[in-house]
Amino acid sequence: MATLVDGFGRTFPYLRLSLTEACNYRCSYCLPNGYQADGRPGFLTLEEVRRLVRGFAAVGMRKIRLTGGEPSLRKDLASIIAAVSAQPGVQKIALTTNGCLLPRHVRLWREAGLTALNVSLDSLQSARFAAITGHDRFDEVMEGIEIAQTLGFDAVKLNAVLLRGLNDDELPAWMDFLRGRDVSLRFIELMRTGDNQAYFERHHYRAEALEQQLVDAGWTLRPRAADAGPAREYAHPDFRGRIGIIAPYSKDFCAGCNRLRVTARGDLRLCLFGDFGIPLRALLQSDDDHDALVARIATQLGLKAAGHGLHQGNTGITPHLASIGG
Numbered sequence: 001m002a003t004l005v006d007g008f009g010r011t012f013p014y015l016r017l018s019l020t021e022a023c024n025y026r027c028s029y030c031l032p033n034g035y036q037a038d039g040r041p042g043f044l045t046l047e048e049v050r051r052l053v054r055g056f057a058a059v060g061m062r063k064i065r066l067t068g069g070e071p072s073l074r075k076d077l078a079s080i081i082a083a084v085s086a087q088p089g090v091q092k093i094a095l096t097t098n099g100c101l102l103p104r105h106v107r108l109w110r111e112a113g114l115t116a117l118n119v120s121l122d123s124l125q126s127a128r129f130a131a132i133t134g135h136d137r138f139d140e141v142m143e144g145i146e147i148a149q150t151l152g153f154d155a156v157k158l159n160a161v162l163l164r165g166l167n168d169d170e171l172p173a174w175m176d177f178l179r180g181r182d183v184s185l186r187f188i189e190l191m192r193t194g195d196n197q198a199y200f201e202r203h204h205y206r207a208e209a210l211e212q213q214l215v216d217a218g219w220t221l222r223p224r225a226a227d228a229g230p231a232r233e234y235a236h237p238d239f240r241g242r243i244g245i246i247a248p249y250s251k252d253f254c255a256g257c258n259r260l261r262v263t264a265r266g267d268l269r270l271c272l273f274g275d276f277g278i279p280l281r282a283l284l285q286s287d288d289d290h291d292a293l294v295a296r297i298a299t300q301l302g303l304k305a306a307g308h309g310l311h312q313g314n315t316g317i318t319p320h321l322a323s324i325g326g
């Protein structure tokens, strides 16, 4: 079986594919003024997605995460899931979503082949949720999460970005929530992007501080699989749920990197905060270009750096994470 290995010995079984840059939310750390269309040509079509995933599966990608912008705004999302699912070699298809369309569509996505779901939920308080996301849809998201838990997904995970002064006092409420629910909550440390510099200075909260609170409350670090990626996960015998920490500023975070990204317009991005994109779209117009696509992916991997430059204030060409899919 083919495997992509970079110059630092890391393997890449995981592709994060953005399906759109558009979003219906205005998260204060991501798109505070909402999505602004820029008039450039559209996002990858279903057929282009199929060829792209076929190429990445051929170099050893086993897990495909669909993201955005908000991927559920794609009217053809169920067809995309089915097409990705049909590619030989693809074993896991995951979706990262803001959750507001879950009640309407999540059963359909599951039937189409979706195997795992990550839902963003920055607060357990409805008013705070609305203030952070610019969208008063807390009840729909909660309803969607409850439905998803009945559908037999391999995993349902929740993402909360840690924000100083906005949601950094909710650990006790989250623990109550997780006591009887088989879900994994992950706290994501706020990342500096090109557009959110002043916001970052105001609201960045160190993940290590929260991790210490977890340890003090008796939570222990679970052993990680070699290909588990950068999140650290904690468990506690009194709780069914687990708590993960995604702490990109912590030591060795990038040493566990196991993923590549493709933007909604078909550019390969070797890092969330990379300095350049590698256009693949021209090779997605015909099945005849499959071998050329595979060769381009494999050769470009040689340019992947050891890590991000976030500590030095580098944000690469990423203005906000909606532009690349997080």
Ligand SMILES: Nc1nc2c(ncn2[C@@H]2O[C@H](COP(=O)(O)OP(=O)(O)OP(=O)(O)O)[C@@H](O)[C@H]2O)c(=O)[nH]1
Residues within 6 Å of the ligand: 065, 067, 094, 096, 118, 157, 159, 188, 228, 229, 230, 231, 246, 248, 257, 259, 272, 308, 321, 325, 326
């Ligand atoms: N710096 C950095 N942050 C990442 C990376 N992968 C995920 N994140 C952050 O974590 C957020 C949530 O990621 P998800 O889309 O839920 O995916 P994931 O963490 O890979 O989830 P799993 O596939 O379930 O392990 C992203 O939007 C980023 O903010 C990464 O490679 N580097």
Ligand SMILES: C[S@@+](CC[C@H](N)C(=O)[O-])C[C@H]1O[C@@H](n2cnc3c(N)ncnc32)[C@H](O)[C@@H]1O
Residues within 6 Å of the ligand: 023, 029, 030, 067, 068, 069, 070, 071, 096, 097, 098, 118, 119, 120, 159, 160, 161, 188, 189, 190, 191, 192, 193, 196, 320, 321, 322, 325, 326
């Ligand atoms: C860019 S969104 C795309 C998918 C979908 N719209 C959603 O919100 O789940 C993916 C993830 O990135 C996170 N995110 C966005 N901007 C971030 C930032 N500056 N720092 C850390 N996480 C961020 C979001 O909270 C979300 O969990």
Ligand code: SF4
Residues within 6 Å of the ligand: 023, 024, 025, 026, 027, 030, 031, 068, 069, 070, 098, 120, 321, 322
């Ligand atoms: S984090 Fe997701 S939901 Fe929020 S604005 Fe960005 S893309 Fe939209």
Ligand code: SF4
Residues within 6 Å of the ligand: 230, 248, 253, 254, 256, 257, 258, 259, 270, 271, 272, 273, 305, 306, 307, 308
């Ligand atoms: S920041 Fe870049 S190198 Fe580090 S884990 Fe994320 S994608 Fe990989």
